[in-house]
Amino acid sequence: MLSSNTTDEDNSKDSLAEQHSQIPARPMQQLWQKEFGHLPTMPSLFSPRPHSTVPSGYLDSHNDGVSPASAMSRSKSTRSENGFPSLISPPFTPTTTPGSPTLGPQPGIPVESVQVPEKLMKELPEVSCVVRARIPTTTGTEIFLHLYTNSIDNKEHLAIVFGNKIRSKSLDAPRPGETEMDRMIRGAYTGRLHPGRTTSREKGKIEERKPAGPALVRIHSECYTGEIAWSARCDCGEQLDEAARLMSLDPAGGAVVYLRQEGRGIGLGEKLKAYNLQDLGNDTVQANLMLRHPVDARSYGLATAILQDLELSEIRLLTNNPDKIAAVEGPNKEVRVVERVAMVPLAWKNMKGGVTGKEVSEYLKTKITQMGHMLPLPEGV
Template identity: 60%
Template structure:
């Protein structure tokens, strides 16, 4: 029934496999998952919605004008999924539950080399002349709908007036600029802007940050470890995509990539933590208004690259200097980069390789891996264009 409903309405399927909400053993009002004809259970939330609506005997699909609340927010950080989905990243054993599933690969890269052996493609991305000056002005703990916690860092800079973000998974990744003492501030001031260690609680009076004169400042408790690649954090450089992340667009896989990056970074087996650098450069740098014009051009027959060019924009106008500077502020100078875009590897490293990308972890669409996700003619054309015209390293034979 579920598959039939999706075909009839044309709605995109979920970004990620649904998960049941967390309940304690003492919960007595938990709504059980309801099996459908294709053996895919719907979530207890959806079952409750149908029950409240009075559909006690037959599950009725929502009207075509409604989208499932499972889209908002994406309930994936830390979700337990088969270990095969992250085996190449965390070293967990590969599950044989899905014979069609090929786990994501982590490929060593070295941008100091030239040619195919570098693993960075043949293009020479545009590099910034200097890294911008960035400052983290506030940090806050974000509990997620799955129980995982992350820390949201808000940054200012000296090249634009936008609020760029770093979403940090793990307790050991800290911002130098946030932790630095500021003249005249009180302990309460420090806690309010997020410059504290441990957890906040009612009645707390000190930040727990040691003074510069102390031997080992708490700010030095960073995840800047040397050694095996298991000590290197996962990093995703993600450019804002309102349509794909908020409006459930099936024209791109941006929402799915953000969702999957958060899930991988929040897994308990990922001991090194992770960082999503969220840059406010909508539409590959052209802005939301021009991006919507490009969508109309795509409906008139252009692909995503041709549409940008017809609007007199570059195919990709993004810059990654801010990402490099933010990673340096978080003291992450060796990373594993979640991307299919070879241009990002060298661009994120900075003009003088201030940050080193040790591995590139591919981001294969979930539907290509037999792990849910969604399909549409628009996203298939979008991915095809990124591979053929933008050089993205995404093996279409994995489909």
Template identity: 60%
Template structure:
């Protein structure tokens, strides 16, 4: 869109889904990194020209060289007869953490002996700028004083702790905290299922949920989500996860578990110090270690407990990190990850996104030192 002086402004978010447009759904099966923020100083100099075919660009050379090319992810090869225009939902790679060859990474995450206790204290409907509706759930817990969130797409996914009757509450109390079925409307006085026209949440039939929901476990990133940092891809991952979950053909719903563990668990202040160390020559892992923090201090027990509260026992996990699979499943495999669904940077697919030396180094470090798997098959051929 043009700016006040007539110049072209860079978009800040991934393309909005259009009804019936699934032309890019297959792209998601190749890797897990996308960013909603574009750095204006890194915007493409020439705007894309209209064309019947999508404009694509090859991945950055630094990540295509033999030294930095990650191992191919099993099961992501695209059949020769398939095309990017074939309408379909994001394809997952089957995984099984109970066997060594299950595609779930080689690390043994430290798991809590028991899951934390969580409670959804309020839920609210959020109409989004893309036209999709979702329900924002706010959770409290017994292990920290932070408010963690679950962003839920699809009315068939409900919270057990939210729906539970609380002593002394009135019907209006239940309506206000979001423990209702159906839709709210002026004058409504009961929390039970209403009979007004419109989509009713919580009333899905088995045929409407043919497979487990898409789930993204997303750790808070103020810099990548709010101030458009080009040092990471967190903002784009959050944005793209929401886009995939709101595609018109997605009948199984989706959940983004938003955990308040900034900077891979070290906090915003320490994360900014790590940024300065990166400018002095360290990579993202080395910077954390120099500050006497683990390379990754995040924990996923709260996410597992929140998913269980939302009634989930099987999920499809949006991630490039195979080691996250076992961590999310919980100490006694309370959750079973049936598939890992990967994503690729928008810029690698020629669909916007951004490029910067910082994010290239960040992705390279994730691949080389943290075991993230990015299957780049076909990207250099413009598919």
């Protein structure tokens, strides 16, 4: 959705383009004309479009049968008659898997034909916890970080487990030929490690495998800016901290499934472009659409599979996002959300430590008014 507001800046851009086409040929252009018999059509003010990096046949199988060749010919129509590249960016390329880097720009396919990746996969991906380790945290709570591999991408998705009642089936499963030391090194032990320990299973102790009642769960998507770069444009960092706080207090423990689908699945680079579009007056939804991405390019099959591996078949889900609730239950209701726990911004509860400011207020407002997030909008926001 492109903003229809035409500003002075837009007008000046247009007149700049007009002036540009009237500028007499300079020596470099004359040389070009001599060599190639015509003037270059790409004005020097614009950088050339990168070539598509889409593997051959990709479009055929993923984008309503549009072949690369015919799509390429359509792309010519995205240029204006004077040969200037369109101000609209190339259309969205569906991510190959949730969170995988967005493929390079593609030739023009009308927005209407863009296929939004399916939120509900027909089958769950396979996941395997390859290593788990105890992390003493700065808040004093101990957590167990579980690192997963999976059958659909090569990203390191994680489960951050609170308490010792939640265990991974794939981690605990014996592996052929492994020694007790191997098991301890990959974290498949019960109790605690200590110098001189020789067995992965503590003698005389049977670890309780099931949490008492449905565990608290957060499905969290990576946000470099909010979690690492102290961004006050979103509440992602605050939500992660708050989820950890609540889980550390809960007797049933809990798990944060941390998915590497940065920027709602469009990747960090594209999210940073979206930020610039936001600074130009667009909201977070408009910015994604202007970049030819879906509003939300994420999927949650990996989260469901990880929850299954952790034997969390009934959960209390910390979220305001209705899509997430439906998607995380999986195609065959492998996981059941028995309760939704709202994530209310701390500042709205007059609590300390919340993200505040104009940007985060706009971001939250857009999520509520345009993305259907289930939070009452306080007066004055």
